[in-house]
Amino acid sequence: MNGTSRAYDVVVLGAGPAGENLADRTRAAGLTSVIVENELLGGECSFWACEPSKALLRPVIARADARRVPGLRRAVEGPLDVPAVFAHRDKMATYWQDEDQVDWLRSVSVDLIRGHGRLDGPRQVVVDMPDGETxxxxxxxxxxxxxxxxxxxxxxxxxxxxRPWTNRDATAARHVPDRLAVVGGGVVAVEMATAFQALGSQVTMLVRGHKGLLNRMEPFAGEMVADALRAAGADVRFGTSVTGVAREDGAQSPVRVDLDDGDSLVADEILFATGRSPHTADIGLETIGLTPGDWLTVDDSYRVTDVADGWLYAVGDVNHRALMTHQGKYQARIAGAVIGARAKGEALDDRRWGAHASTADSAAVPQVVFSEPEVASVGLTTREAERAGLRVDVVDYDIGRVAGAAQYSDGYQGRARVLIDAERRTVVGVTFVGPGTQELLYSATVVVASEVQVDRLWHAVPAFPTISEVWLRILETYRDRTGTVA
Known part of the structure; x- marks a missing residue:
């Protein structure tokens, strides 16, 4: 970049999936866009979260599936090939190089400035570049x-x-520790415990509360995952808090973990997966009257509510609405269209499910936990429906009773729950737990987002014999209970 001052229609801080998509969508709306990033383009998801973690987990889940298929069990005996798993992980993280992302950004005509960007008053961003230029x-x-x-x-x-591990240390690890302590019971904790237990670690999970694993999902999901982790050899402890850690004899020494019951344990590495904080401590929020380090509260068009004149938007995890890559990309598509429309003086289509509405943030957020068994969910849980005052019919079904599940693996164990709004007769929440259920999630998301009535779903015929036939069995169960489906 030559010169010290430039003007654009839109300036984007952060080149993770949300930032990339926001820059792309505003550019597609006819605006000039620039993106500022001081790390790798692609962000956490591409290099330290989604991509490398799923690369570590794919062989774990595939082996577990194969062991349940008659005729394959003997073919997958023995340990995983750790160097091969790590090599695949490195490939999926593109060896922590972002040239492809840079090429893509150039192809959509979005400018890039590498450096640390900070707000410096309304509509102003100052970037400190690696060469010292500002x-x-x-x-x-x-x-x-x-x-x-x-x-x-x-x-x-x-x-x-x-020197505790974060998700970055775990997903980019160069070795498998003999003993790994995992603090937390959420998605990162569960997925990394699943991966490293299968790769050869003795995993101990330390979960502070008594609500179980994955406590924002249906309780049975966490219970089934905890049972599977224990069956694989992991030590899963609930109601256990860490009171102190110490690694006293150098970088290669074990770490002692003190617990609130007076006990302690020793591990070679300790992973903290106890939550996330907004990356806003050093981006100049104080120059526009906001508090550094806070989450950014937004309205349904992703404008930051506490900033006058409506020029500041917050998209993705930083607004604390739904901390998932795909949801951040969805938000970016909506926000990009909103910014483009406002720049042209056009009216917004902010009706429910309209082009400028963020409806999916509250009604149809999909999530997959790549554990063993897999967990897939979209929409509300039973607890959330109750809090919202909705009267729902809860329909549970044992997925193992579906013919396609028996074909998928011997002794298939899984469970489905569908929540049906008793008044509107639409599906408002779905949870699947079991092998292969991640591939059922998009159909569930379409059902929830489309607000399809169960009478119409009766005519959506699932192919036989597939696991998706669970939809038919759920409708039959609902019919037999209520007598209201044809």
């Missing part, structure tokens, strides 16, 4: 904050010197 950017219409999140560490004695 560039000032002015946004004519909007600044989009897409800086994501960072690991949230608890305040524990000795933690800094114990």
């Amino acid at each position: 560039v000032r950017l002015t946004a004519r219409h909007a600044v989009g904050v897409c800086t994501g999140t960072v690991t949230a560490f608890p305040d524990l004695p000795g933690l800094e010197h114990a």
Whole structure:
């Protein structure tokens, strides 16, 4: 970049999936866009989360599936080939190089500035570049904050010197520790416990509460995953808090973990997966009257509500609505269209499910936990429906009773739950647990987002014999209970 000052219609801070898509969509709306990033283009998802973690988990899940298929069990005896797994992980993380992402950004005519970007008053962004140069950017219409999140560490004695793992250390690991302590019971904790137990670690999970694993999902999901982890050899402890950690004898020494019951354990590495904090501590929020380090509260068009004149948008994890890559990309598509429409003085279509409405954030957020068994969900849980005051019919079904499940694996164990709004007779929540259920999720998402009535679903015929036939069995169960489906 030559010169010290530039103007664009839209300036985007952060080149993760949300930032990339926001820049792309505003450019597609006819606006000039620039994106500012001080790490790798593609962000957490491409290099330290979604891509490398699923690369570690794919052979784990595939082996588990194969062991349940008659005729394949003997073919998959023995341990996983750890160097081959790591090599595949490296490939999927593109060896932590972002040239492909840079080429894509260029192909959609979005400019890139590498450096640390900070707000410096309304519509102003100052970028400190690696070569020491400073560039000032002015946004004519909007600044989009897409800086994501960072690991949230608890305040524990000795933690800094114990060199704990974050998700980045786990997904980019160069070795498999003999003993791995995992603190937390959410998605990152579950997935990394699943991966490293299968790769050869003795995993101990330390979960502070008594609600179980994956406590934002249906309780049976966490229960089934915990049972599977224990069956694989992991030690899963609930109601256990860490009070201190210490690694006293150098980088290669074990770490001692003190617990609130007075007990302690020793591990070679300790992974903290206890939550995320907004990556907003050093992006200049104080220059526009906001508090550094806070989540950014937005309205349904992703405008930050506490900023006058409506020029600041927050998209993706940083707004704390739904901390998932695909949802951040969805938000970016909506926000990009909103910014484009406002720049042209066009009216917004902000009706429910309209082109400028963020309806899916509250009604149809899909999520997959790549554990063994897999967990897939979209929409509301039973607990959330109750809190919202909805009267729902809860329909449960044993997926193992479906013919396609028996074909998928011997002794298939899985469970489905569908929530049907008793008044509107539409599906408002779906949870599947079991092998292969990740591939059922899009159909469930379409059902929830389309607000299809169950009478119409009766005519959506699932192919036989596939696991998707569970939809028919759920409708039959609902019919037999209520007598209201043909």
